[in-house]
Amino acid sequence: MTQVAIEEYAVSDRDGGPYAITTGPDGALWFTLVHSGRIGRLVPGGELTSYQLDPSCRPTIIVSGPDDALWFTEYQANRIGRISVDGTVDEFTLPTPDCGPFGIASGPDGALWFTETAADRIGRITPDGHITEFPLPVSGAFPSAITAGADGGMWFTLNQAHAVGRIGTDGSVSIYPLPTESAAPVGITGGQDGALWFVEIAAGQIGRITTDGRIDEFPLPDRSARPHAITTDGNGIAWFTEWGGNRVGCITPDGAVTVHDLPTPGSEPHGIALGPDNALWTALETGALARIAPGRTPTHNASERTLA
Structure with missing residues (x-):
């Protein structure tokens, strides 16, 4: 059984809404504050800063881009955003109105690929802002998260079509x-095994799909846990958040699952990423980031630092 140490760092008030998190090219953690319209930056063990966007734009997923900047979706504002490591922000309005951009990921072609939840489309944006949209052969599918696969394609979830694309x-x-x-x-x-790993929020399962389309599903101990986000660590283990269970969990390539309670009740874990310190970090929508260090005696040490 994997042992972990968990620490929490307050980065906003309870209404700020840390949602997604990634490691930037500068060795810092970057995260979205979906309810307050900000992008945050944390150097582990160091300084916290944040950058104000349109307060109502609802920044959601954030990733490191191919151009040494961070790219993010603005779900409510219908834009894709770019923020450089010095805090300079550029925003690109999407051609399709009210398309609800959500997931975003770097592709093998040097562009960013993103999902349009309300338009049944996948979008592509180059670092200089050129946008292309691709319609999907389904309607009302709510394309959600997206990631690069080992086969050179982009893989995405279809939340309401109950499928992977x-x-x-x-x-x-x-x-x-x-x-x-x-x-x-x-x-x-994407997993180190060349397959894609995903979460089934309504079924309480972790899924695995090979690039030729073979699917396996692994039930969680708590089927009502509502798993939300997933990432992989340097050892090939997939880590996921349980939004409804107030836990983080991990699953080995052979399907063994371990889950860990978070220290603060009702903390609403969403995004999760491998940090620059080789620990897992998750965004807690109630106002904090949690650091999960595998392979240590379990502790629940909570410390607080707040963004100015």
Whole structure:
């Protein structure tokens, strides 16, 4: 059983809404504050800063781009944002109105690929801001998270179609329905095993899909845990958040699951990423980031630092 030490760092008030998190090219953690319209930056063990956007834009997913900047979606404002490591922000309005951009990931072609939840489209944006949109062969599917696959394609979840999709850099699309009905997949990540790992928020399961479309599903101990986001560590283990269970968990390539309670009740864990310090970090929507250090005696040490 994996042992962990967990520490929490307050980065906003309870209404700020830390949502997604990633490691930037500067060795800092960058995260979205979905409710207050800010982008935050934390150097582990060091300084906290934040950058104000349009307060109502609802920044959601954030990733490191191919140009040494951070890229993020603005769900409410219908934009893709870019922030340099010095805090300079550029924003790009999407061609399709009210399309609800959500997931975003760097692709193998040097561009960023993103999902349009309300328009059944996958989008592509180059670092200089050129945007292309690709319609999906489904309607009302709510494309959600997206990630690069080992096969050179971009893989994404279809939350309301209960499926996983793949889009090639040429725009060709394949759809793979999940074995479990009404699974509602959300987060997805590439594994060191060459497959894609994803979470089924409505079914309480972790899924794995190979690049040829074979799917396995692994039930969680608590089927009502509502897993939300997933990432992989340097050892090939996938780590995920349980939004409804107030836990983080991990799953080995052979399907063994371990879960860990978070120190603060009702903390609403969402995004999770491997940090620059080789620990896992998760965004707690109630106002903090949690650091999860595997391989140590379990502790629940909570310390607080607040963004100015």
